[in-house]
Amino acid sequence: MPLVKDGKIAADLFVHVFDGAELPGDGAILVPAARFLEDPQALLARAGKLGVIWPNNRDIDDLVPYLDRLAAVALVFPSFRDGRAYSQARLLRERYGFEGELRATGQVLRDQFVFMLRAGFDAFEVKKDSDAAAFAATTKRYSVFYQPTGDGRVTALNRRMQLRHSESAGQ
Amino acid sequence: MTSPLQQKIKITGPSMVTANRTSDGIVIYRTAQQGWSASLSDAAVVRTSDEARALLAEANADDVGAVGAYIAPVELKDSGEIKPGNLRERIRSKGLTIDLLPA
Amino acid sequence: MYAYDELDRTLINERVSEFRDQVKRRLSGELTEDEFKMLRLQNGVYLQLHAYMFRVAIPYGTLSSKQLRTLAHVARRYDRGYGHFTTRQNIQYNWIKLSELPDALADLAEVGIHAMQTSGNNMRNVTSDQWAGVAPGEIEDPRIWSEILRQHTTLHPEFSFLPRKFKIAITASDHDRAAIKIHDIGLRLYRNAEGETGFEVLVGGGLGRTPFIAKTIKPFVSRRDILSYVEAILRVYNQYGRRDNIYKARIKILVHELGIEKFAAEVEEEWEHIRDSALTLEDSVIEEIRSRFSYPAYDKLPHMPEELKKTAHDPHFEAWRRNSVFTHKVQGYSIVTLSLKPVGGPPGDATADQMDAVADLADKYSFGEIRVGHEQNLVLPHVAKRDLPALWKALDKIGLATPNINLVSDIIACPGLDYCSLANARSIPIAQELTRRFANHETANMIGRLHINISGCINACGHHHVGHIGILGVEKNGEEFYQITIGGRADENAQMGTLIGPAVPYGDVADVIEDIVEAYLALRARPDELFVDTVKRLGVEPFRERVYATR
Numbered sequence: 031m032p033l034v035k036d037g038k039i040a041a042d043l044f045v046h047v048f049d050g051a052e053l054p055g056d057g058a059i060l061v062p063a064a065r066f067l068e069d070p071q072a073l074l075a076r077a078g079k080l081g082v083i084w085p086n087n088r089d090i091d092d093l094v095p096y097l098d099r100l101a102a103v104a105l106v107f108p109s110f111r112d113g114r115a116y117s118q119a120r121l122l123r124e125r126y127g128f129e130g131e132l133r134a135t136g137q138v139l140r141d142q143f144v145f146m147l148r149a150g151f152d153a154f155e156v157k158k159d160s161d162a163a164a165f166a167a168t169t170k171r172y173s174v175f176y177q178p179t180g181d182g183r184v185t186a187l188n189r190r191m192q193l194r195h196s197e198s199a200g201q
Numbered sequence: 202m203t204s205p206l207q208q209k210i211k212i213t214g215p216s217m218v219t220a221n222r223t224s225d226g227i228v229i230y231r232t233a234q235q236g237w238s239a240s241l242s243d244a245a246v247v248r249t250s251d252e253a254r255a256l257l258a259e260a261n262a263d264d265v266g267a268v269g270a271y272i273a274p275v276e277l278k279d280s281g282e283i284k285p286g287n288l289r290e291r292i293r294s295k296g297l298t299i300d301l302l303p304a
Numbered sequence: 305m306y307a308y309d310e311l312d313r314t315l316i317n318e319r320v321s322e323f324r325d326q327v328k329r330r331l332s333g334e335l336t337e338d339e340f341k342m343l344r345l346q347n348g349v350y351l352q353l354h355a356y357m358f359r360v361a362i363p364y365g366t367l368s369s370k371q372l373r374t375l376a377h378v379a380r381r382y383d384r385g386y387g388h389f390t391t392r393q394n395i396q397y398n399w400i401k402l403s404e405l406p407d408a409l410a411d412l413a414e415v416g417i418h419a420m421q422t423s424g425n426n427m428r429n430v431t432s433d434q435w436a437g438v439a440p441g442e443i444e445d446p447r448i449w450s451e452i453l454r455q456h457t458t459l460h461p462e463f464s465f466l467p468r469k470f471k472i473a474i475t476a477s478d479h480d481r482a483a484i485k486i487h488d489i490g491l492r493l494y495r496n497a498e499g500e501t502g503f504e505v506l507v508g509g510g511l512g513r514t515p516f517i518a519k520t521i522k523p524f525v526s527r528r529d530i531l532s533y534v535e536a537i538l539r540v541y542n543q544y545g546r547r548d549n550i551y552k553a554r555i556k557i558l559v560h561e562l563g564i565e566k567f568a569a570e571v572e573e574e575w576e577h578i579r580d581s582a583l584t585l586e587d588s589v590i591e592e593i594r595s596r597f598s599y600p601a602y603d604k605l606p607h608m609p610e611e612l613k614k615t616a617h618d619p620h621f622e623a624w625r626r627n628s629v630f631t632h633k634v635q636g637y638s639i640v641t642l643s644l645k646p647v648g649g650p651p652g653d654a655t656a657d658q659m660d661a662v663a664d665l666a667d668k669y670s671f672g673e674i675r676v677g678h679e680q681n682l683v684l685p686h687v688a689k690r691d692l693p694a695l696w697k698a699l700d701k702i703g704l705a706t707p708n709i710n711l712v713s714d715i716i717a718c719p720g721l722d723y724c725s726l727a728n729a730r731s732i733p734i735a736q737e738l739t740r741r742f743a744n745h746e747t748a749n750m751i752g753r754l755h756i757n758i759s760g761c762i763n764a765c766g767h768h769h770v771g772h773i774g775i776l777g778v779e780k781n782g783e784e785f786y787q788i789t790i791g792g793r794a795d796e797n798a799q800m801g802t803l804i805g806p807a808v809p810y811g812d813v814a815d816v817i818e819d820i821v822e823a824y825l826a827l828r829a830r831p832d833e834l835f836v837d838t839v840k841r842l843g844v845e846p847f848r849e850r851v852y853a854t855r
């Protein structure tokens with residue numbers, strides 16, 4: 031499963047550590063939420079970057095106290111039809127100011143890339159190689175956005191207001 | 202998705218497998234020659250649940266050519282003619298029951 | 305009319321190009337049907353019994369003549385020469401080919417029409433009063449708010465994969481023509497005691513297998529806050545709406561299960577975080593959208609022009625005028641409803657030729673503007689009264705002057721089992737038979753306002769629950785049966801109808817409806833007591849007796 035990071039296919043520096051599996055001594059790891067919450071301090075004290083895989087049916091409030099010490103949060107799309115992680119992503123980025131890697135995992139397909147980017151994701155465990163290869167082209171498809179989100183893209187309304195100002199200034 | 206091979210399929214009479222063609226959506230019937238036909242008279246008629254399951258699995262394997270394959274009942278005339286087995290299939294095979302435009 | 309600017313046009317074209325690529329990937333086998341289904345639904349493409357069905361949005365029911373001509377063109381070029389106007393200000397084509405769809409979309413995009421989010425689990429077409437902007441006594445044009453919401457909900461990065469579909473309707477009149485109480489969110493624009501204009505926000509209405517009338521979640525939300533408040537509702541719904549059972553996934557179930565107070569508290573908490581954000585609608589922003597709406601330059605015209613006086617002796621014209629012509633906010637003008645319910649015709653269908661002819665008439669008599677209402681009729685919203693006789697003659701020629709608006713033959717009906725893969729029973733032939741039974745205009749007029757709504761299955765696209773008489777098709781042992789309810793209504797006093805008894809077979813439906821109507825005529829207190837009021841006064845029992853005594 032290819033990883034797209036910062037718009038390009040990249041090596042995954044994080045090792046997925048599943049429930050019950052032994053922790054590697056160092057290096058970056060991604061652990062499931064339940065395992066993380068069993069003993070967060072121990073995991074945070076460990077050498078190496080830490081990321082948490084957070085399920086989409088658990089309030090992210092439980093994760094908020096640790097955000098500034100996490101290198102990554104992976105949110106889950108169990109099916110591409112299940113959009114709960116979009117809300118979680120926006121809350122993490124826009125309300126709680128999370129600046130680490132925000133990774134989309136699960137059924138991550140080409141046709142969701144733009145939505146995910148706009149919601150604040152910057153890393154994608156893409157299901158199909160062909161979709162990962164098409165990432166750059168797909169995300170350039172849209173140039174107009176109606177909604178203000180935390181991704182900083184200028185909305186259609188803002189562009190219109192700027193145009194109005196420049197027009198009235200020129201008169 | 203559950204594979205059709207695992208689905209509980211039980212038929213109570215002669216049946217066929219029908220779907221819609223992907224490119225234009227028209228009604229099609231699975232033939233005995235592992236293809237599709239727009240004519241109900243070409244449909245492969247199955248009589249046992251095992252046959253029905255196998256025919257549906259084969260139809261579902263053609264995901265590019267057909268959409269939404271399912272098993273539907275047919276009525277077999279003494280002449281060998283295949284007739285749709287319920288109202289829904291009658292409408293699919295014969296078209297609208299209404300006049301398109303006001304009389 | 306709202307005029308699309310370069311940005312709106314660019315976005316639609318970008319969406320067409322994306323969908324073209326998605327169709328290409330599907331036809332080449334790169335996408336499975338399971339993957340493609342969601343993508344096609346997000347762009348209004350269903351698979352029905354005979355073919356793909358393509359649903360195109362008519363935001364808040366407003367069309368220009370140019371747009372209507374393009375809808376006619378699509379019907380002719382890509383379909384079978386007709387289209388079906390739905391109960392949510394959309395038009396559906398029944399015979400479209402997937403391989404040709406991208407071209408049809410490109411043609412529509414040229415006149416600023418799209419099919420984005422006309423199906424799928426996202427925010428659907430934002431609907432409004434078909435008389436918006438011309439209704440006397442309206443607070444302000446609700447379409448400005450519909451357009452603000454249309455833009456905000458189009459390709460929303462957070463809410464494009466909701467638990468289930470989500471529908472918003474807006475009205476700004478005392479009389480609700482937009483059926484806001486049966487929507488996921490209903491917005492009623494009004495002026496509060498302090499003189500400020502804002503919204504009563506209702507939530508959790510809907511029909512289907514578990515019908516609910518929407519409840520007021522907040523009695524007043526100011527204009528500047530409406531977008532953030534809607535966003536808060538959606539965020540709560542996206543996170544907590546049920547996803548384990550498709551039949552329990554609509555927001556009405558979440559509201560019902562939590563209770564409106566608890567749900568409101570959740571929304572309030574979320575809203576506190578976002579009410580002062582980029583979603584705040586400053587006056588300048590509202591003004592920017594408002595400025596893109598253009599209004600006709602009305603002439604100063606007499607209330608009763610000579611042309612009208614001269615034609616008043618023609619009883620056919622008068623019957624039509626009294627039935628289909630309504631008061632406009634500007635003196636000398638009228639709102640004219642065009643019945644798409646001719647005797648014996650499928651409700652809501654229009655041919656490409658009719659669409660072209662209506663477009664021409666709109667240019668000639670209605671400042672080039674047409675509206676579409678949820679009752680599946682068309683409207684010419686700005687007709688000078690002096691032009692009414694000429695318009696009537698022209699409409700009569702194309703079969704669009706049936707004087708049955710709001711009468712018993714002005715039936716709302718879904719496509720039913722003739723087209724729809726979800727249907728259990730046919731709707732259209734039932735409607736056709738009823739229009740024949742009640743073809744006599746004097747009789748229909750004597751009966752008065754009576755809304756019959758027909759759905760071919762429990763999903764209730766024909767809004768049967770809120771018909772004065774509701775007819776619901778069900779299947780019993782392979783046969784079509786119909787449950788009849790009475791006393792429902794979809795307006796500001798919206799309520800669900802009550803079942804009158806066991807379902808009746810296909811062949812008996814028209815007789816039963818005639819019995820119900822006869823019972824009403826015998827029971828009504830005065831000639832002007834409407835059917836629905838008689839049912840309210842007496843309950844269903846006398847009607848039940850009448851229908852089942854001999855059956």
